[in-house]
Amino acid sequence: MKSLCLSLCLVLVLSHIAASQTIVETLPGYPGKLPFKLETGYIGVGDIDEVQFFYYFIESERDPAFDPLVLWNTGGPGCSGFSAMAFEIGPFTFDVDAYGGGLPSLKPNPNSWTKVASMIFIDAPVGTGFSYSTTTEGFNTSDTKSASQIYTFLRKWLLTHPKFLGSEVYIGGDSYSGLIVPIMVTNVLEGIQAGLEPHIDIQGYVLGNPVTDSYIDDNSRIPYVHRVSLISDAYYEAAKLYCNGDYNNIDYNNTLCVTALQNIKECLLQIKLTQILEPQCAFSSKKPQDLRWDVRSQEANTVEFLNNNKLPELRCREYGYALSYKYMNDKNVQKILGVRNGTVETWSRCLKSLPTYTENINSSVAYHKNLSTTGLRALIYSGDHDISVPYVGTLEWIRSLEITVFDEWRPWYLDGQVAGYQVKFMNSHFRLTYVTLKGAGHTAPEFKPKQSQAMVDRFFARYPI
Numbered sequence: 001m002k003s004l005c006l007s008l009c010l011v012l013v014l015s016h017i018a019a020s021q022t023i024v025e026t027l028p029g030y031p032g033k034l035p036f037k038l039e040t041g042y043i044g045v046g047d048i049d050e051v052q053f054f055y056y057f058i059e060s061e062r063d064p065a066f067d068p069l070v071l072w073n074t075g076g077p078g079c080s081g082f083s084a085m086a087f088e089i090g091p092f093t094f095d096v097d098a099y100g101g102g103l104p105s106l107k108p109n110p111n112s113w114t115k116v117a118s119m120i121f122i123d124a125p126v127g128t129g130f131s132y133s134t135t136t137e138g139f140n141t142s143d144t145k146s147a148s149q150i151y152t153f154l155r156k157w158l159l160t161h162p163k164f165l166g167s168e169v170y171i172g173g174d175s176y177s178g179l180i181v182p183i184m185v186t187n188v189l190e191g192i193q194a195g196l197e198p199h200i201d202i203q204g205y206v207l208g209n210p211v212t213d214s215y216i217d218d219n220s221r222i223p224y225v226h227r228v229s230l231i232s233d234a235y236y237e238a239a240k241l242y243c244n245g246d247y248n249n250i251d252y253n254n255t256l257c258v259t260a261l262q263n264i265k266e267c268l269l270q271i272k273l274t275q276i277l278e279p280q281c282a283f284s285s286k287k288p289q290d291l292r293w294d295v296r297s298q299e300a301n302t303v304e305f306l307n308n309n310k311l312p313e314l315r316c317r318e319y320g321y322a323l324s325y326k327y328m329n330d331k332n333v334q335k336i337l338g339v340r341n342g343t344v345e346t347w348s349r350c351l352k353s354l355p356t357y358t359e360n361i362n363s364s365v366a367y368h369k370n371l372s373t374t375g376l377r378a379l380i381y382s383g384d385h386d387i388s389v390p391y392v393g394t395l396e397w398i399r400s401l402e403i404t405v406f407d408e409w410r411p412w413y414l415d416g417q418v419a420g421y422q423v424k425f426m427n428s429h430f431r432l433t434y435v436t437l438k439g440a441g442h443t444a445p446e447f448k449p450k451q452s453q454a455m456v457d458r459f460f461a462r463y464p465i
Contacts, residue, residue: 020041021040021041021338022039022337027106028330028333028336029095029103029104030105030106031107036091036114037058038057038091039056040057040337042054042340043156043160044156045153045156046149048134050138051133051138052132052134052340053153054130054131055120055123055157056090056121057118057161058090058091058121059118060115060116060117060118060119061091062115062116068118068169068203069118069164069170070118070171071122071154071172072084072172073122073150074121074174075176075177076128077125077128077146077176077357078125078348078350078351078354079175080129080328080347081121081124082129082349083349083350084443085119086324087446088443089113089114089452090109090113091115092109092112093107093109094106094324096320103330111449111452112453113445113453116456116457117456118164118167124146124153126138126139126146126149127139127351127354127357128354129348130347140356140358143183143358143359143360143361146180146357147183147184148183151188155191155198158200159198165199168203169200169202170203171185171205173206173207173208173210175208175209175211175388176211177207177210177211178209178212179210179211179363181207182364183367185202185367185371185376186367189371202376203376204377204378204379205378206456207379208381208443209381209386209388209442209443209444210364211389212363213362213363213393213397214248216365216393217393218247218248221388222247223236224390224391224393225267225387228385230271231263235264238260239260242254242257243257243260247261272441273386273387274388275385275386275441276441278317321349328349329346329347365397372401373429377431377432377459378433379432379435379459380433380435381444381452382436382440382444383436383440383447383448384436384437384439384440385439388442391436394434395423398432401432404425405424405425407423409421412455414451418438419451420451420455421435421438422434422436422465433459437451438451
């Protein structure tokens with residue numbers, strides 16, 4: 001009773017604006033009552049709770065009392081938690097094949113991670129999805145500030161959900177979250193050391209195709225595209241020679257380097273950077289005028305399809321994303337989800353930019369290095385057909401942590417078939433498992449859902465992958 005009273009007092013201290021919760025039992029376009037527990041809501045952070053984070057919470061469909069609790073951060077920055085929930089690891093997805101106009105329909109995802117864990121999907125940073133600020137200044141944030149705010153969100157969420165105070169907790173995310181999650185985990189550990197309530201039983205973290213170090217990630221792209229035969233030996237050797245192996249810091253007076261990189265970019269012009277085997281559905285571009293790798297420009301312009309009642313015959317993944325814009329901007333859907341009227345003008349799956357967001361972290365390697373002394377467990381995975389954050393770069397920074405290899409590179413299996421490859425690193429204070437998903441792209445569970453679910457289930461259960 002004393003502990004409960006303390007928790008309630010902390011909720012009052014930490015909250016100026018009452019957190020709101022909505023239990024969603026049905027969704028437009030989903031057949032019948034939802035077979036899982038879905039809760040949406042807002043939790044405020046900041047001096048006057050000016051930042052209002054919107055979240056989606058799904059209890060584990062197996063055993064919420066036993067299964068872990070995972071706070072999932074979608075990439076971007078500026079991609080809604082709904083994107084990860086509906087297109088990657090949540091309990092439903094859009095029925096793209098059945099779309100014939102009107103409001104899109106939903107169908108169950110049998111390979112949802114909510115089958116094995118309770119999941120919180122957050123719209124973060126502020127300005128993403130349905131999250132908003134009550135003040136203009138509240139929209140100003142950065143990598144480090146956002147990580148701190150999400151940590152505060154987690155503390156307050158746990159206090160309003162005491163049922164999960166004893167759960168094992170993992171922090172997860174993919175893509176740009178590779179910079180945010182290690183900072184968040186550090187914040188959690190510092191809070192535990194400082195005796196902050198509630199106590200969070202953090203066990204580790206999970207990252208997929210994580211943006212980690214701008215120099216390592218970006219410089220691994222050209223070796224990767226050569227490895228998968230998208231460029232010739234001659235182009236690769238020229239780039240290595242004339243650019244001195246640095247494809248990030250380009251000297252535009254070095255014409256031999258610029259020419260080598262220009263030849264490589266032309267080879268990749270119609271290659272989808274996030275999954276090299278899938279069709280490129282962005283509009284054809286003219287000869288590139290610069291040498292930057294713009295991943296976001298390769299997502300099809302979804303807006304022009306919003307009023308169409310039929311998707312194009314070429315079924316590209318990006319056209320499925322268009323359905324989320326139509327669905328989530330429907331006023332009835334927003335009402336059912338408990339979205340506050342007038343707080344967000346238009347919902348976006350992924351914002352092209354966040355003008356009030358400062359990217360103030362170029363590398364999270366030092367955070368990983370510090371976490372390797374903490375007793376935590378880490379799962380890092382990569383879809384091996386991704387150019388934007390190639391697996392070879394991820395392996396490079398993992399090896400730079402200088403953690404002893406415990407289990408050498410070898411295949412892992414599902415249904416008697418090779419699902420990918422893994423290597424395990426271990427010291428007396430830390431366990432890191434690195435896994436590839438064979439044939440997957442940037443958001444790996446989106447491409448290999450069954451394999452990704454098996455991977456994470458085994459990891460949470462401490463069972464060999």
